[in-house]
Amino acid sequence: MERTERPQGLTRRQLLSRATAAGTAFVVGSGFVAAPNAAWAYETSHLDARALATLVQMARDIYPHDRIPDENYVAAVKGYDTTDAAPAIIAGLAALDAAARGKGFSSYLDMGWERDRVDILRGMEESAFFQQIRGGLVTGLYNQKAVWPIFGYEGESFSQGGYIDRGFDDINWL
């Protein structure tokens, strides 16, 4: 996902004035989710913004990497924001929120501790919804070239002549 300096169709001021906080990580407006500092935004089409925010939180709880920014999780799940995919996602997220209410929270996003959210996910681990989201993330998240440097992974090296002169044997601590 390209990092945008300014959310499309909205000025930073407009965005911040229309947005309400969702969870801890980002802001939700009518039809968009965005970084709290408005560094990026994604406009939703078939999922409402709160549903997408919940889905992104769920993705982060399944594969939590604290150094990966939200926009990469958004990129990993935005494929569900389509006519065909959205209804099943909305139903799955409703079950997630219902489970949260069963634990005394107003919604999944309202749960402050990861361990509480993970408890709910463990309870639905075998569901088709959970497996769809988890399975999709394996490629949706980890196959984004943008996240590779966060893991230190360098990707292809052929264009640079391989590592024969660039440290294939540079380990120095053994």
Added chain:
Amino acid sequence: MAAPFDLNDDSVVVIIGTGAGGGTLANELAQKGIKVVALEAGGRYLPDDYINDEWESFGQLAWTDPRTTSGDWRVAKDFSGLPAWIVKAVGGTTTHWAGASLRFQEHEWKAATNYGAVQGANLLDWPIDAAEMDPWYAKAEEKMGVTRTGNRPGLPGNNNYKVFEAGAKALGYEKVHTGRMAIQTRDDGDRIPCQQTGFCFQGCKWGAKWSTAYTEVPAGEATGNLEVRERAHVARILHNEAGKVTGVEYFDADGNLQMQKARIACLAGNSFESPRLLLNSASSMFPDGLANSSGQVGRNYMRHMTGSVYAVFDKPVRMWRGTTMAGIVQDEARHDPSRGFVGGYELETLSLGIPFMAAFLDPGAWGREFTTALDGYENMAGMWIVGEDMPQETNRVTLNHDVTDQHGLPVANVHFSDHANDKAMRAHAYKQGMAMYEAVGATRVFPTPPYPSTHNLGTNRMSANARDGVVNRWGQTHDISNLFISDGSQFTTGAAENPTLTIVALAIRQADHIASEMAKGNV
């Protein structure tokens, strides 16, 4: 250049598949002046085409036609439609293989004799032995340019190897080196030397690694005796009333059914597709499939006892840099039942990129236990375990009539369950692998389950007696004299070693035999 042969030319040898077995056999026969039509299900990709990106390359090269799985192996749960990670392309899985080129050990040719009775195992001695194979191995090593054979030096050790070697030596292992690899190391051959690029599994963009795609196949085509038909998906092998093969039916690139007449057919489609084709070729004369009077077609499927060990350290390793598998410990490859199992295993360096590590480290796992492992990726070292697994009659490839491929043909179902010996060996190997890394300061270790199979063996096994197997000592089917098996499915037992060198050595030897039998008019 590549001469096209007529569909009605019944003097040609038809070879099905162009990988280690088929590609080598095609070139060897062509060099002897024998006319060959090679039918390859995949397209042709060369080093310029290979993609150094794990999933994109997988999409380009992997055999992803439908297959089904059963049995208690974890692959059947985590990758139910993908029992193997093998290739559909000219060159077959020699595009994807790592290059490890090891001879069988002498005792491994006679597993039944040397291991004795193992309950539940369908062990059998090969009808050939180390002495007979020695010259053919030497030819294969020369052809492939295997390091540490002839006068070829080893590859230099990369970061992953250095950690592996230090751990191995700390445990007292002695047979530790950068492997016997079919990878060019010097600027004195036909191939560019290894540039330590990584991505050996995605096709070597330098062409440093031996692959039939750019060695055997073009060399055969240059004789004018070999025609390779790409995207030719074989459906059935035909025979006459005398029970001899007369031709091969295949779907061409446009999906049209064609029939190539043949004097001889050689099947080299890997241990899933070769038995599947024999079974799909059943006729009124051979109702159980071709060459199946023993009932052994599809049985005794072996995939090597495998697994991986990854470890995270407090400092960077960057294991992905350099040759993927240039590192080996051979001390555990011996047969020593005091360890609690028969046969042995090799430990070999291995690395996956982040996309595949996420998919294969612990399939299905999630949460912080999993993600903190990936967070340690830059500080990770890795090894692969490859050991001899026990042939079992019930581990087998059968036809799944409920699922058909794009041509409407029943697909292969691959049934596999570990033998107790496999489990005992894996447990030992995990323990040793983890100890190696802990000896050099690993802060966390991961005994990683087997990936979808890359070494697929044994489903048309070689036997002295026709009742025990599918082919004789030449890979010629016991039942049909002009039908040969030329791939790893002819393996009687799997040994501990990566199989490609043995497949190539058997193919060179088989080519000599076929040429000799043709000259004598026997086939």
